[in-house]
Amino acid sequence: MGCGPGLYARKLSDTGYDVTGIDFSRRSIAYAREHDRKTKYIYQNYLEMEYNEAFDAILLIYCDYGALIPEERKTLLSKIHRALKPNGLFIFDVFTERTHNGKSDHTYWSWNENGGFWSGKPHLSLEAEYYYQEHMAKVKKAVVVTDNTIDEYLFWDTVFSRQTLLDEVAPSGLKLHSIYDDVCGSPYSGEADTLCLVLKK
Ligand SMILES: C[S@@+](CC[C@H](N)C(=O)[O-])C[C@H]1O[C@@H](n2cnc3c(N)ncnc32)[C@H](O)[C@@H]1O
CATH class of the missing domain: 2.20.25 (N-terminal domain of TfIIb)
Structure with a gap:
């Protein structure tokens, strides 16, 4: 979600995953389609997506979660919960208080x-x-x-601390699977500028 010009989507497709990229920037989607024929790119507001148990994993990268207002974050988590298959993963990052x-x-x-x-x-x-x-x-x-x-x-x-983020996501029904300092999977130290959560349905 928020795939932009498809930098990550393309890498994932090249690795062999079956990838869908969603973004509401027309130009980013046009660029992504032009440079990557494997990924299915969709021009859409992800707050309005309607998927049911469609994905094994959903990624929201580059701290976009914190750019949404609280009501939108709630909507997003419920859409993600619905869009994930059972045991599916939601991987995302946020900026920390630091x-x-x-x-x-x-x-x-x-x-x-x-x-x-x-x-x-x-x-x-x-x-x-x-x-x-x-x-x-x-x-x-x-x-x-x-x-x-x-x-x-x-x-x-x-921005979030580990606790404020865990408190916020708890009502969504998604459970904590693992936690990292960043989306590259650096071990969690609690001292980084970002925090990456992996939640499981
Ligand atoms: C900071 S960029 C990150 C792009 C990409 N994830 C990356 O890390 O290279 C945020 C992207 O999210 C998209 N975006 C923001 N809000 C969105 C929404 N509600 N629906 C769809 N796309 C959205 C923007 O158009 C932009 O491409």
């Missing part, structure tokens, strides 16, 4: 003559980060100005 340590509200700006992250055109970006430590959340706000547009973006991001 990534917020020592951070406080701040603003910054940049002029990007040759385009950049926010736009391919020359643009001015005015950015701000606000930390809500009691909610373990942060919002990044960007106002991006080009010669004929002004766009505003808000990125919410929730």
Whole structure:
């Protein structure tokens, strides 16, 4: 889920797995289809997917879980529970509290003559980060100005401790299978910037 341009989906397909990739970025799905004929790519919002016991495993990689609001995370977990076969695995990662340590509200700006992250055109970006430590959340706000547009973006991001994440996923019915520092399977130390859970149906 959230396969983007198919970087992982393609590797998994090449390894011999039967892979479906879902993303709601039209351009990413178009790119993925062009570069990987084996994977079945679907242009869809994964919060609206309707699968029933269809998959042995579901992956959500690069801390996308924490970019969702609590209601969406609940919806997602219930959709995943339904989409997994019995004993199926859900593998995902989140950023930990460590990534917020020592951070406080701040603003910054940049002029990007040759385009950049926010736009391919020359643009001015005015950015701000606000930390809500009691909610373990942060919002990044960007106002991006080009010669004929002004766009505003808000990125919410929730970080988790092992306990807050386990408490949150418990009602979904998915059970803890294993825990790692990252999706590469580094042993769990509790001291990394990410945390990867493998949950089992
Ligand atoms: C940070 S990128 C990660 C891409 C890929 N997993 C990787 O690690 O290379 C997040 C991806 O999730 C997709 N995405 C975010 N919310 C989504 C949703 N509700 N439904 C489908 N795709 C979504 C975005 O379009 C984007 O491609």
